[in-house]
Amino acid sequence: MKLVAITSVLALLPSLLFAQTRPEDRRRFFDENEVTTDDLRRIPMPPGPRGPEGVLVLRGGRVFDGTGSPAIAATLVLERNQVKAVLEAGVTDWPADARIIDVSGHTVLPGLIDLHTHLDYTEPNVPIEQAVNPTDATLRGVERLRFFLESGVTSVRDTGSKYDVPFRLKQWVRDNRIPGPRVFAAGQLITGTGGHGAEGLSPRSQLYGAIREASGPDDWREAVRENFKNGADFIKLSSHYTREEVAAAIDEAHTLGLRVTVDAETFYIGWAVEAGADSIEHPLPRTDEVVAMMSDRGVYSVPTLTTYSYIFDLSGGYYGSTSRRFSFSKQANLDVLRRMKEAGIKMGIGTDLVMDWFRFLPSSYISELEWFVEAGYTLPEALVAATKDSAEILGLDDKLGTLEPGKLADVLVVSGRPDEDLRDLANVEIVIRDGHIVIEDGRVFVPRHEPVPEPPARER
Ligand SMILES: [Zn+2]
The missing domain is CATH 3.20.20.140 (Metal-dependent hydrolases)
Structure with missing residues (x-):
């Protein structure tokens, strides 16, 4: 019995090592704070704020964070294009000017x-x-x-x-x-x-x-x-x-x-x-x-x-x-x-x-x-x-796939409990991509363009 257990652990080892040492993974050439494009090419780019201004709070719902942990009553806080925090229900640790959306009766999960x-x-x-x-x-x-x-x-x-x-x-x-x-x-x-x-x-x-x-x-x-x-x-x-x-x-x-x-x-x-x-x-x-x-x-x-x-x-x-x-x-x-x-x-x-x-x-x-x-x-x-x-x-598990601080703000909000009934995934209410609300009340949300002033008139 013991031998079987050891053998199965050994069988797992190469796959663990291999997953971490894929020769094509550019991550090992960058230190933690290097800013790169949010794609698989990982092209270095100048640091600076990304995503929409401000803090967005989804409170009152259940959060299934994608890590494998069970869904819990919690509040998701997004800042610009990143996940800022997953707060215990009841904790209200966000700036006064944050936009707050009530997602009671809904499940919040990674996009x-x-x-x-x-x-x-x-x-x-x-x-x-x-x-x-x-x-x-x-x-x-x-x-x-x-x-x-x-x-x-x-x-x-x-x-x-x-x-x-x-x-x-x-x-x-x-x-x-x-x-x-x-x-x-x-x-x-x-x-x-x-x-x-x-x-x-x-x-x-x-x-x-x-x-x-x-x-x-x-x-x-x-x-x-x-x-x-x-x-x-x-x-x-x-x-x-x-x-x-x-x-x-x-x-x-x-x-x-x-x-x-x-x-x-x-x-x-x-x-x-x-x-x-x-x-x-x-x-x-x-x-x-x-x-x-x-x-x-x-x-x-x-x-x-x-x-x-x-x-x-x-x-x-x-x-x-x-x-x-x-x-x-x-x-x-x-x-x-x-x-x-x-x-x-x-x-x-x-x-x-x-x-x-x-x-x-x-x-x-x-x-x-x-x-x-x-x-x-x-x-x-x-x-x-x-x-x-x-x-x-x-190849982007450092940026996508879970709702953890520092991850990109790609979020799905559905009514119901998809972790108990997968068909609830069809009840799409809100979708956030890169911090932007792109689906609201189940419909695509396209903000109006920001009008640019006409050029000043020249003298005739
Ligand atoms: Zn195909």
Whole structure:
């Protein structure tokens, strides 16, 4: 018995060490007070106040802080774009001019994170001219950003979109010029010639502009650098590839300080994990040996069960794809999730909504949490997966994912108790991103622009 216990502790050790020593993590090059951009690129920037002026107090509610502690009656105090304090109910330690919002009967939790989306993929019945047009692609992204905000999601990881669309969306949200969650973008998905997403790819394909076909290790490196040049926060790779190609791309990304997530199946997953991939997307088939290797190396996973159940419910299978040649069922997908859970692999929430499935939000997001519960998570553990664990997978757990002093002020307020009934997550009342109230009374709140005086008139 004792031997078993020691063995299981030893089995955990490599994953703990690995999680803390990811070669791409730039945090180790900065001292605690260095100011950097609040994204995965961590670019140094001048110090100074950030976020809206003043103190915002959410009192009278229950706080589920995302750390794994049970929800408690407490008051959340935000100052500018940071969490200032979580106060015991009854304590009123804030400045007299603070704005106070009564959230009685509500639960306050960290803003939700979606680790897998495609903000600009087209929808059914859109003419191909509009599907491939960057203007239409941008407008689709603007609409979906709103759907996410209205669902309580304050951060999205875009795992492949056209051209520079996700980077522009990221910038406009950051500068408060359009409402939306924080955007962390990969840029183009990189795959081998004719690989996933590139089957028959031509300028008249819906995904044209979102996929970078690459051939040979040098070209895979170059594709990573192209995305880095465009502004990538992380790199997304997809099968097919050779061992040499995936290893070259991961090495290049890590050298540039970027994490790599991989969309692959069967033996390709093993090759990506051997090469140092940080996470694996989707519930696609993999052996127990590969699951064990993921666990040993601290590789994360974003299983996206919901979208794979939609594929099954709407089409009965994954038909017509040369990159998905294996048996497919909802049960097999759930089994992959269960096996990863049993192996101790840390998993995060991603919806991967394509087609017109964005319109299922917020239900789709909640359904993903329910799949986690079906695989053995408790309800609070599923909420931690959606917040703290997803922030860790993103690589921003020092800034996002929990309501602790110093964290960025990304907050969700729902009526009810989502830690006891996940469907209460749909009752979105208030959303705060970077200290700004972006949803109030359940509706997107866009402040009026601050009018600038006209220039003084010149003499005629
Ligand atoms: Zn995807």
